[in-house]
Structures are given as C-alpha cells and as structure tokens.
Amino acid sequence: MIITDVSVKTFLTTTRRHSDSAGHAHPGPAHQVQQAMIIIRTEDGHEGYSFTAPEIVRPHLIEKFVKKVLVGQDYRDRERLWQDLAHWQRGSAAQLTDRTLAAVDVALWDLAGRTLNQPVYKLIGAYRDKVRAYGSIMCGDEIEGGLATPEDYARFAEKLVKRGYKGIKLHTWMPPVSWAPNVKMDLKACAAVREAVGPDIHLMIDAFHWYSRVDSLELGRGLEKLGFDWIEESMDEQSLSSYKWLADNLDIPVLGPESAGGKHWHRAEWITSGAVDILRTGVNDVGGITPALKTMRLAESFGMDCEVHGNTAMNLHVVAAAKNCRWYERGLLHPFLEYDDGFDYLNQLSDPMDEDGYVHVPNRPGIGEDINFDFIENNLVS
C-alpha cells in the first residue's frame, strides 16, 4: 500500500490542434508536441498514471513538493494527500498549481482502480454508466469553410446532430480574430445554428470572458429568444459581482465559474452570492477528481446542477458519479478535425459516443485510459 516512487515520462505525440495567441485551439497541420505521463508506484509494483503538459509535472514540482508529500504514504489516503498538497500551494511561490494537484490526484485514483481492478466511477459510487454528450465546438476562426461564418456554424451543427449529439455548445469568435468579440455576430451564429438544428437540440454558448456587463446582457437576452440552455463565461470570472448582476438581470441560466480559482471553496461563494444558476467544476480547474466531487456535492446541497468542464475519462468519471449533472463535454470539435481519431498514445478513445449521443464510461480498471505503453517508450523525450 505504500507509495515508493513518483516519476514522469515525457514523450512526443502528433496532433493537428494548434493554440492561438489567446490559448484557443484551432485545426492546423500535423505537428509533434510533448506530453507527460506521471507515474505513481507502490511497494507491491502497482502503478497509477495520468497525462498532462510537461511543465505541470516538471522536476522542480515533483522533487520539491509531490514526492515529499506522497513517498512513504498509503496510496489509499487520497483525501489527506490532496489536503497536504493543497495546503502547500500557499507556500509554493505560486509554483504548485491546481493543474499539478489534478495530475497527482487523478494518478492516485487511477492507482486505486488498477490495484483493485475497478473503474474509478464504481469506486466513488456510480450514478450511471453512460451520459449524454454535448458537442463543444472550437472557437470561431477565419478559415475558409471552417468556423468563419454563422453559416459555417450552422452546417457543422447539422453534421453534429447527424452524428448523434443532442446538445451543442458554441465557442464563438474571440481575439485574435480581428473583429472579435462581437455580440451581434455571436447572436447571428447562434440563430443560424438554432434554425439549422430545430427546437429540440440543446444549445449553449461559451463566450470565453470577453464581454462587459452590458454586452453580456445583450447577448443573454438574445439567447433567451433562441431558447439556449445557458450562457457561460461571458465576462472575466474574477468579478463575482458582475456575475451576480448578470444572473439577477437574465432569465437564461448563468453557468460558472470555470476558470476562476479557489476550488470548491470559492464556488461556494458563487452559489451563496447568487452569481450562478448552474455551477461548474472540472478536474483540471479545481485540482483533481477529489475536489471536483466536493463541488458536485456542494451544488447538490443547494438544489443546483454542476456541469463538468472538459473531456477525457477523468472528467467522465466525475459526471458518472453524480446525479446533478446533465452533460459530458465532448470536444473540442471542428469541421476539419476528426475527434473520434483519438490520440496516438492511447489504443482507443476513453469517451466513445454511440449514435444516440451517449458516452459510455470506460469499464477498464482505474481511470480507464487504454495506454499504449510501447508508443510512449518509442517516443520518449525524457
């Protein structure tokens, strides 16, 4: 049961996803990027794994914080190990972030599942084995036939409905697109999608914090006429009072926070201040599966749904272990990318979606990522 080592393998993987100068993903030519796999090993040889960017598990963090907290400890003591790492964040000179806590926590859950030969959502206490996915579309772009016009969004939405999606979320145009953000263009894209898919498909928008209160109000009122399910991150989530103002002035549910820090503690303040109608969590956003579950239960205590940010199996297990969540966010999607192609370092997708739009939780032990260890060994960087 005792953890004897924490290590990291960094390897090359090929992707067609490129980040723009604001961090938004867009399709482009295939290129190689570095990915990291953290490995937590116990005395009896069991291992747990999780994937993240190499800088999130760089040697300084593993040696100065992670190993000092984990090595010599019982791998089953996830709550205490998470609390010890979270407590050390304050004294880490802002080096130990929620992303690193998430990578460690996910690997600990994976270790538990692999050791006990059980999928994580069953260890937590499953609520369901499958969940509806919404297609989370990439931010708009200026690519011919991509997501450059409202008609492009409408055409892609029709394709997603044919694939089986019963919900679609638009990330609209944002800087560095020269004329963005633009409320009227956002509403044109949303109207074109509603026209294309009809009244029964659930639609949401994620405006990615580019708007003022007044712009957000105009956007929200327009979405109310189009029957959207929620408006997400239309303003900077560092302004709690702006979201309280928006939620007070809109009928459409306001969902958040996604990118605001403070884990489940700060999300309690968002609820009690009336800043949101639907809470948001995410394994990477709050520091792991452990705090994401706390956030789900917090929202449930207030009669509130809590929607989980992000794809991959780690988020899917959180969704599967909670009643107060309606969707799995499957994405990010683009007309020029085939999401179902997956990743070269995994043997199969961890979030396969059936033709009815349901994603089935992997029943493989642990997180359930079907890791191609040979690929990783053959493409090692360090």
Ligand SMILES: O=C(O)[C@H](O)[C@@H](O)[C@@H](O)C(=O)NO
């Ligand atoms: O880069 C990000 O912050 C996320 O990928 C984001 O674009 C998207 O996943 C999101 O906000 N979903 O709600």
Ligand SMILES: [Mg+2]
């Ligand atoms: Mg979002």
